Amino acid sequence: MTQIAEVLSNQKSLEERFTPLEAMFMQKMEAVQAQIQAAGPAKDTIAKVAEEFRTFRELMFSLLGLLRRQITECSRQIDDMETRSRRKALIMQGIPEKEGEDCTGLVLDVINTKLGLNFTTTSIKACHRLGQTSADHHRPxxxxxxxVDNKLSVWRAKTKLKGTKIAIREFLTKERQNAFLKARQHFGLRSCWTQDGIIHIKAPDGSRYKVTSTVELNPILTKYPRMQGASSSGAKRSAEETVGNLKSTRR
Structure with missing residues (x-):
């Protein structure tokens, strides 16, 4: 609730700042229009109109910059809230899909037999497929x-699935998933991973970075241009993961 109140407060602040700027914008527009209509051949009149226009342009740039910063901040806070709401969730891929299946039973079978844990139906609050049914692939x-402890136990044991067709990954928000896919396509599968919703990147020179959005990622991509032919197979596999981007209904 505190997070939501903070976002609403930021939106209200945006509106309060925008209103006087909007009034000033309209006033400047009317003044410039009046001067243009009354302008004669005199050079000083034209120069004055040009100066008014420059002032107006600077005002507009200031307004757009303010809006951009406010929108970015609100989007970041909403993304943080959504990430926190997913802290007990994971996505499991590679399990064959059957009509009338028991999703919880399928997951428990993998967790108990392949990961060596001892979970029951009470360990899982909800489980369902993501996306629309397709004949081309099994939905995650x-x-x-x-x-959270149950989730972490599964997350730590996921390495036992190595060599199988089953994989476990975090349930990232759309913004973070897009950034993660972009990072993997650029740096390769082995150089990018996630932990608690944060994207970790190991650069070619050994430097490590943590990002949560494409805005934070882009400067890193610029700093390390992609090597020719780097991880094309990884890019293909990463693209397939976009199936899990669909936002599920919270239960």
């Missing part, structure tokens, strides 16, 4: 655990 499973 979204798992909402009963507790």
């Amino acid at each position: 499973l979204l798992i909402r655990f009963a507790s």
